[in-house]
Amino acid sequence: xxxxxxxxxxxxxxxxxxxxxxxxxxxxxxxxxxxxxxxxxxxxxxxxxxxxxxxxxxxxxxxxxxxxxxxxxxxxxxxxxxxxxxxxxxxxxxxxxxxxxxxxxxxxxxxxxxxxxxxxxxxxxxxxxxxxxxxxxxxxxxxxxxxxxxxxxxxxxxxxxxxxxxxxxxxxxxxxxxxxxxxxxxxxxxxx
Numbered sequence: 001x002x003x004x005x006x007x008x009x010x011x012x013x014x015x016x017x018x019x020x021x022x023x024x025x026x027x028x029x030x031x032x033x034x035x036x037x038x039x040x041x042x043x044x045x046x047x048x049x050x051x052x053x054x055x056x057x058x059x060x061x062x063x064x065x066x067x068x069x070x071x072x073x074x075x076x077x078x079x080x081x082x083x084x085x086x087x088x089x090x091x092x093x094x095x096x097x098x099x100x101x102x103x104x105x106x107x108x109x110x111x112x113x114x115x116x117x118x119x120x121x122x123x124x125x126x127x128x129x130x131x132x133x134x135x136x137x138x139x140x141x142x143x144x145x146x147x148x149x150x151x152x153x154x155x156x157x158x159x160x161x162x163x164x165x166x167x168x169x170x171x172x173x174x175x176x177x178x179x180x181x182x183x184x185x186x187x188x189x190x191x192x
Contacts, residue, residue, distance in 0.1 A: 043077040043167040043174055044070070045089070047160050052115055053082045053090055057141040061115030064134040065124065069100060070164055078136065079167065079177055081160055088145030089177050093136035100130050142180040150176060 046064070048056075055061035064078075072078075076095040082088060101109070103125035107118065110133060114121060125131055151158045155173040167174050 041169050042072065042075075043079060043169050044072055044164045045079040045081055045161055045167050046070075046164045047081050047083055047162060050082050050086050053080050055115040056080065056093060056136060056139045057091055059139065060113070062113040062136055063110045064136060065106070065114060065116070065121070066132040066134065066163075067124075067128060068163065069132045070098070070134060072098065072134070074098075077169075078134070082145070083160065086145070087148040087160075089142070089151065089180070090145040091139065091141040092177070092181065093139040095134060096137040097135040099133040099135070101133060102130055103128060106131055106133055140181060143182070144180065146177055146180050 052061060072095050074095050074097060078093045078095060079089050080091050080093065082090050103122060107121060111118065148160070151173065154176040155171065158173065
């Protein structure tokens, strides 16, 4: 099956059944809705360009910048899917902290670990009053990534997310991705 980063229609899926709610997809930054209770067992899957994923695994990019807030808590496992031509989950990191800041505040505090040049950063943030920062820690790359066809075999409703999607930690998809991690570590990097 060809590698596609496009959602079909407005269909967003979650791996424990049903459509993803607005809350799970993430709210615009000015939303007043309260965040759902999230446990440290939570897992999400994000979509990145290859250069950003490589920099995360190399340790030179320690934060992920988003135009909208991701409602995740510290300790959430972030699976990293790299878009085509790679088309695979290549590893994971763990949420250390989240921030909603102005672009100037973000550049002052995180400019050295964004993995972006100043001009590229401010072009991305053009028109935004605030943006979302996902601080990452414990980034680990799989020896071999999990390709798109294997992800779809594990979950027939799988589509690479354009923003992020929650992953049920008891799902076959989570098991498949966890199996790709080094044998001495589970999905959150803890010894098993």
